[in-house]
Amino acid sequence: MGMLGDTIRLATKDLKYFSITFMIYFFAFCQFAYLLFGRELPSYGSFIGSIESLFAFALGDFTFDDMQSAQRFLGPVFFFMYVGIVYIGLLGMFLTIIYDAFAEVKRNSDEQSNDFEMVDFITGRLKDMFGCAKKKEEEEEAQ
Numbered sequence: 412m413g414m415l416g417d418t419i420r421l422a423t424k425d426l427k428y429f430s431i432t433f434m435i436y437f438f439a440f441c442q443f444a445y446l447l448f449g450r451e452l453p454s455y456g457s458f459i460g461s462i463e464s465l466f467a468f469a470l471g472d473f474t475f476d477d478m479q480s481a482q483r484f485l486g487p488v489f490f491f492m493y494v495g496i497v498y499i500g501l502l503g504m505f506l507t508i509i510y511d512a513f514a515e516v517k518r519n520s521d522e523q524s525n526d527f528e529m530v531d532f533i534t535g536r537l538k539d540m541f542g543c544a545k546k547k548e549e550e551e552e553a554q
Contacts, residue, residue: 414513414516414517414520417516417519417520418509418512418513418516419512421512421515421516422508422509422511422512425508425511425512426505426508429501429504429505429508432501432504433501433505436496436497436501437465437497438462440465440489440492440493440496440497441458441461441462441465442458442461443489444461444464444465444489445457445458445460445461447481447482447485447486447489448461448478448481448482448486449461451480451481451482452464452477452478452481465493468493469497469498473490475487475490478490
């Protein structure tokens with residue numbers, strides 16, 4: 412659970428910039444959808460409706476046929492541009508940000524010593540100092 416928190420903490424700055432970029436693209440597509448489909452499709456009849464519809468579209472709830480019947484040429488163009496930019500482009504950017512942060516956290520955790528290793532080292536030294544470790548080694552050799 413610590414690695415997840417460290418990953419999000421490390422990726423926070425990049426995710427802020429990504430969120431701004433995502434909002435710019437998303438609201439541009441919302442405005443485009445409102446202007447393109449607003450008269451023909453009731454779900455795109457208002458700007459708020461366009462936001463709701465495109466958010467549902469991003470989650471996988473869409474009807475390509477309605478877009479194509481509302482706008483014969485621009486409907487499919489809008490559909491494929493939205494899928495290409497939002498699904499593929501922006502989702503790829505998001506996953507890359509998370510992956511890079513995770514790789515950095517993993518690399519840092521591999522370089523740092525574990526707290527338990529330090530405890531094992533100290534207890535081993537104390538056993539050596541008091542002669543307890545030699546007794547166990549002698550018992551293992553005798554068996």
